[in-house]
Amino acid sequence: xxxxxxxxxxxxxxxxxxxxxxxxxxxxxxxxxxxxxxxxxxxxxxxxxxxxxxxxxxxxxxxxxxxxxxxxxxxxxxxxxxxxxxxxxxxxxxxxxxxxxxxxxxxxxxxxxxxxxxxxxxxxxxxxxxxxxxxxxxxxxxxxxxxxxxxxxxxxxxxxxxxxxxxxxxxxxxxxxxxxxxxxxxxxxxxxxxxxxxxxxxxxxxxxxxxxxxxxxxxxxxxxxxxxxxxxxxxxxxxxxxxxxxxxxxxxxxxxxxxxxxxxxxxxxxxxxxxxxxxxxxxxxxxxxxxxxxxxxxxxxxxxxxxxxxxxxxxxxxxxxxxxxxxx
Amino acid sequence: xxxxxxxxxxxxxxxxxxxxxxxxxxxxxxxxxxxxxxxxxxxxxxxxxxxxxxxxxxxxxxxxxxxxxxxxxxxxxxxxxxxxxxxxxxxxxxxxxxxxxxxxxxxxxxxxxxxxxxxxxxxxxxxxxxxxxxxxxxxxxxxxxxxxxxxxxxxxxxxxxxxxxxxxxxxxxxxxxxxxxxxxxxxxxxxxxxxxxxxxxxxxxxxxxxxxxxxxxxxxxxxxxxxxxxxxxxxxxxxxxxxxxxxxxxxxxxxxxxxxxxxxxxxxxxxxxxxxxxxxxxxxxxxxxxxxxxxxxxxxxxxxxxxxxxxxxxxxxxxxxxxxxxxxxxxxxxx
Numbered sequence: 112x113x114x115x116x117x118x119x120x121x122x123x124x125x126x127x128x129x130x131x132x133x134x135x136x137x138x139x140x141x142x143x144x145x146x147x148x149x150x151x152x153x154x155x156x157x158x159x160x161x162x163x164x165x166x167x168x169x170x171x172x173x174x175x176x177x178x179x180x181x182x183x184x185x186x187x188x189x190x191x192x193x194x195x196x197x198x199x200x201x202x203x204x205x206x207x208x209x210x211x212x213x214x215x216x217x218x219x220x221x222x223x224x225x226x227x228x229x230x231x232x233x234x235x236x237x238x239x240x241x242x243x244x245x246x247x248x249x250x251x252x253x254x255x256x257x258x259x260x261x262x263x264x265x266x267x268x269x270x271x272x273x274x275x276x277x278x279x280x281x282x283x284x285x286x287x288x289x290x291x292x293x294x295x296x297x298x299x300x301x302x303x304x305x306x307x308x309x310x311x312x313x314x315x316x317x318x319x320x321x322x323x324x325x326x327x328x329x330x331x332x333x334x335x336x337x338x339x340x341x342x343x344x345x346x347x348x349x350x351x352x353x354x355x356x357x358x359x360x361x362x363x364x365x366x367x368x369x370x371x372x373x374x375x376x377x378x379x380x381x382x383x384x385x386x387x388x389x390x391x392x393x394x395x396x397x398x399x400x401x402x403x404x405x406x407x408x409x410x411x412x413x414x415x416x417x418x419x420x421x422x423x424x425x426x427x428x429x430x431x432x433x434x435x436x437x438x439x
Numbered sequence: 440x441x442x443x444x445x446x447x448x449x450x451x452x453x454x455x456x457x458x459x460x461x462x463x464x465x466x467x468x469x470x471x472x473x474x475x476x477x478x479x480x481x482x483x484x485x486x487x488x489x490x491x492x493x494x495x496x497x498x499x500x501x502x503x504x505x506x507x508x509x510x511x512x513x514x515x516x517x518x519x520x521x522x523x524x525x526x527x528x529x530x531x532x533x534x535x536x537x538x539x540x541x542x543x544x545x546x547x548x549x550x551x552x553x554x555x556x557x558x559x560x561x562x563x564x565x566x567x568x569x570x571x572x573x574x575x576x577x578x579x580x581x582x583x584x585x586x587x588x589x590x591x592x593x594x595x596x597x598x599x600x601x602x603x604x605x606x607x608x609x610x611x612x613x614x615x616x617x618x619x620x621x622x623x624x625x626x627x628x629x630x631x632x633x634x635x636x637x638x639x640x641x642x643x644x645x646x647x648x649x650x651x652x653x654x655x656x657x658x659x660x661x662x663x664x665x666x667x668x669x670x671x672x673x674x675x676x677x678x679x680x681x682x683x684x685x686x687x688x689x690x691x692x693x694x695x696x697x698x699x700x701x702x703x704x705x706x707x708x709x710x711x712x713x714x715x716x717x718x719x720x721x722x723x724x725x726x727x728x729x730x731x732x733x734x735x736x737x738x739x740x741x742x743x744x745x746x747x748x749x750x751x752x753x754x755x756x757x758x759x760x761x762x763x764x765x766x767x768x769x770x771x772x773x774x
Binding site for chain 1: 516
């Protein structure tokens with residue numbers, strides 16, 4: 112297909128799919144799965160594939176919030192720290208006798224507020240997202256460590272652990288409640304981004320905030336709402352994390368912010384904003400987990416796994432630049 | 440765009456995978472889980488980069504080579520990366536390892552994954568750090584860190600002789616199991632209790648030289664009458680000594696440490712601090728490998744805490760304290 116036909120065909124779903132920035136990453140994911148299935152005897156099993164999905168859930172959820180922010184040409188360096196603080200709140204409150212539902216409410220409110228504070232500073236004081244969230248990262252990390260009193264907080268509670276422990280078995284396939292929740296969240300965010308005017312505003316704002324403002328979009332309100340929603344999504348990630356490891360550790364997920372950016376970028380979302388998709392982010396998170404699982408099972412030193420992930424990040428940004436040059 | 444990006448993806452990914460697949464073939468790890476091949480042993484360390492864990496990994500791999508076994512080494516990304524360690528355990532179990540040797544980042548964070556591994560018939564051994572509860576693993580091969588701390592404390596106390604101690608403590612990470620045990624052991628060796636008036640101050644260093652130096656500089660600003668220093672590990676000792684030197688106190692303060700890294704032994708030889716207590720990661724790794732190999736042959740399982748020993752290293756031996764000199768230390772050090 113020639114580039115001149117792009118605009119004409121964009122409306123048709125099949126053609127639109129071909130122009131989805133997630134297509135390249137999806138191809139990479141399929142290739143990786145095929146290669147590992149052929150080169151190791153253990154990768155391609157229902158049990159293992161279910162594990163790969165479980166391993167990618169927390170970072171994928173963090174990356175979902177990150178995707179929203181990156182689409183507005185922002186970035187969130189504090190997301191994992193906010194999530195870790197969420198796990199600390201859930202775990203410590205319950206350990207000290209609160210009901211798990213109350214603990215969840217408190218955790219969700221705090222995570223949303225922290226997201227909102229970042230959003231407010233970016234929106235109304237016009238500060239760069241990188242700086243705001245860098246500061247927020249430091250503050251929230253310290254708050255988490257203070258609140259933890261230097262300890263980790265193991266917690267076994269049916270409500271807090273339900274996303275990892277609860278689930279359904281379809282034959283050999285284990286579908287945890289965490290996976291179901293992730294699918295629901297991804298579908299909701301996909302729907303909001305692609306089928307509502309709010310979603311169109313998010314893309315428009317990422318492409319060109321001034322043009323968006325001139326077309327009557329409430330740029331400030333939209334930007335703020337993105338950070339606030341991201342905060343809520345980080346609280347869900349915190350809940351997912353306690354499902355997977357029932358222990359709130361103030362030192363956990365130190366690279367979670369970078370891991371989520373990695374998933375977003377590998378998934379084809381542009382760091383310059385306005386271009387990308389939720390599907391891409393899911394695929395990006397899965398690629399990282401597939402590489403980690405597959406390379407481990409092929410007996411490859413874990414440092415090579417980091418090399419592979421890093422090369423993919425650079426390749427993904429190269430694709431993005433290529434796409435921008437072509438579309439000019 | 441989509442076509443070119445797909446094309447690039449299809450070029451980049453297989454190139455990466457092909458490169459790594461070659462390594463896999465070389466190490467012979469595709470042989471599957473059949474009983475005729477080498478015994479597969481998983482090793483999960485806290486990080487990839489700390490020289491202590493590097494030594495552990497190298498020793499395990501070298502020893503496995505002599506036992507018809509193969510070590511697959513994986514690690515968390517940083518100290519505290521429970522998520523990374525859990526994923527590593529799960530991936531190793533999928534791969535059909537007979538046993539997993541693990542230095543847990545967090546004593547409780549990985550219990551679920553260890554339980555699942557054990558349920559699948561995998562022998563699980565903790566190296567270097569205990570789990571909480573201790574029986575979450577089949578056995579633990581580690582330094583008795585209370586004893587190691589006590590040896591440092593006894594030596595520092597003996598150095599002071601009749602002089603009353605004025606002590607500064609360079610601790611590790613708040614809440615860390617090993618850190619707490621060494622701290623407690625040291626005070627036992629000194630015959631002191633937490634909160635004793637002889638303790639002028641304490642600071643967390645995270646075992647990091649830069650943090651230790653800054654912490655010691657700050658403590659010395661408050662009170663420079665110190666005559667004894669406890670350090671959690673050798674990097675912390677180096678940081679502390681740098682601050683003491685800048686203040687003109689080098690040589691006037693009895694500084695002890697723990698670890699037994701080759702740099703630490705060299706520091707003791709150079710007189711930067713008086714003594715260090717050596718740990719034996721090589722022994723931990725070798726005994727762990729032996730245990731998994733034995734388990735794969737006849738199903739015997741080790742149990743309980745196996746102390747891999749701690750040795751005081753100094754060139755200024757004191758009566759009543761068993762010690763080795765730095766020449767011996769240089770031959771047995773790690774890193």
